[in-house]
Amino acid sequence: MADFNTLSAELRPRLSAEARIVGKEGTIQRWDESCAPTPIMTVAAHCETDVAETVKYCRGKGLKCLAQSGGHSWRVRNYRDIDVVICMRELNQVQVDEKAGTATFGGGTLVGELIDAVTEKNLEVATGVCNSVGVMGALLYGGVGRYIGKYGLGIDNLISINCVDSTGRLHYNVTEETDEELWWAIRGAGVSLGIVTQATMKAYPVSNGGMSWTGTLMYGDQSKLENIIQALTETEMDENMCAHVLFACPPPTLAPVIVVVPWYYGPEAEAEKVWRGLLELKPTVKLTGMIAANKLNEEHDAFGEKGGRKPGVGIGLQKLDPVAYRQIWNLYVNFIKENPDAGRSIVLTECFSKEKTRSVAAESTAFANRDINYEVICVPWYTDSKLDIRANSFSQSVREVWVQKCSHPDRVRCYPAFAGLKEPIESLFGEEERIKKLKAIKKLWDPDNYWGALMDLSNS
Known part of the structure; x- marks a missing residue:
């Protein structure tokens, strides 16, 4: 068994004076602790050569390493094998x-x-x-x-x-x-x-002086769900628009509600016109206004909070089906009701304009799923590991509804950032020819599949 004192003493002379090495007590918390590594040591790199020297050292010692910046990379595939975490945070210039x-x-x-x-x-x-x-x-x-x-x-x-x-x-x-x-x-x-x-x-x-319109629309009346989904599908999204739809249990009531976060890159008067389909449904709470670019993401800060177990799944959808979303809502409400510790769980749907994305040839990058219309993710969020089985069952049930009613069951697509641990390669990277090309490049750059990460492409 590798010993921290020995390893750190050997590695220390190879790093810059500003780099730091800590043991298990310095393990950095991740967003999802259900598959977080428990490394022997964490190296806080101060420069690019610190990263390179740590990888060289780990390879020579037969150790597995993982680079971590924000720590939100969901579903670390080979987390049980990670011996060394390379903390990248000081490389933030x-x-x-x-x-x-x-x-x-x-x-x-x-x-x-x-x-x-x-x-x-x-x-x-x-x-x-x-x-x-x-x-x-x-x-x-x-x-x-x-x-x-x-x-x-x-x-x-x-x-x-x-x-x-x-x-x-x-x-x-x-x-x-x-x-x-x-x-x-x-x-x-x-x-x-x-x-x-x-x-x-x-x-x-920037456009419009960097100011754009956004906020929160909260619908406490769940009978409006089908109308909300229909309004989203009927809203023609241009390049200045996007929306996030969540099933969540926000404070102070902590009761399940439908939350929509619309965005429009332009004046408030125009924003209210383009999003009138949602606004006419009379949300219980409407908190909207003009916001500077560097303040736009603050509403999402709570979702980025680290800690807790979040063993969810996500895929890409071709359509939003109101009947399917009613079924998912029922699954969500029942899961929360039966598991109070999971009250921070969410179901998220992202709606973006995709015309610009699709104007780039699909074969130009390894990113295969430019034809995805909506990115979705189901995130059970709790602390007690005893809920793992029920949480996985819930998220898989939601995924199955999405697959059968909002996607092509014979050709599941998945945005890699939302992929679960067992997502097939085909869902991430497309048809056989693309995967064959990716495998060939992987063999050149990582013949031993040292990185693991999204998938094992080392075997043809």
Whole structure:
């Protein structure tokens, strides 16, 4: 059995003076503790070479390592094998080049940190909707967020990356020109190919002075559910719109309600017109208004809170079926009623404009599911591990309703960031030819499947 004192003493001389090494007492809490690693040690890297040297050391000692920035990467596939966690948080510097229209950021940068940096320069980037999530992990899965209607997926805005491969070699300025195959694969399957320590992506001038309209619409009358779903499907989403729909139990009542968080990148008067279908349903609570870009994600902060067990699942949908959502609502209410400790559980549906995303050729990246219309996720949230069986049964039941009534049962699609532990490769990366190509690149860059991550592609 590896000994922390021995390992840390051996690794310490190979790292920068600012890097830190801690034992089990320094294990960093993750968003989902149901599959969180219990490492022998955690290395707080201070620079890119710290990451590379730690990987080299781990490979030489037969240890498995995992890079962690925000700690929200859901469902760590090989978590029981992780010996060393590389904490990336100190690699969080952001450089914004206003003239070039780019933002360069380290592998430990959080969404909120990137947004703050570009907002200060009156720019914006295609990034996520939860401030505490690491930019890099969410980006490499595809990069879905409120601005994809205007700018497309995050991966479609990538310019270059630095990455550490499975041998510990650090590659600088990887682009389509320097390595066409790796560039294809990293955009959609990046977490299975290496540790991205830095990235540069496009940044755009803000619109409407950076102000947009959003807020919370809360419907306590659950009989309106079918009408809400119908209103969403009938609302023609343009590039300035998105909406999040949740089944949740918010304070102070902690009773199940339907929550809709609409967004419109424009004046309030226009926002109320484009979202009139929802507003005419007269929500019990309506808290809306104009908000600055660096404040938009604050409403999602509670969802990003770390800790607790969250063994859920998610897929991609082709349509929102009101009958299916009534069935899911009943499953949700019954689960909460029977398991009071799971009162923070949610069912989330994300609605984005996808025209810009689909304007990019499907074969241009490893991200396969550009034809997904809605991203959905079911998250049981509780603390007692004794609920694991019931929680998994609940989330799988919800998934099955989505598959049978809102998707193509013979061709399930899944946004990789929402994938469960056992999600088939085909759901994530598409048809056989795409998977064959990905396997070939994986064999070049990670022949021993050292990273594991989303899937095992090492066996053909």
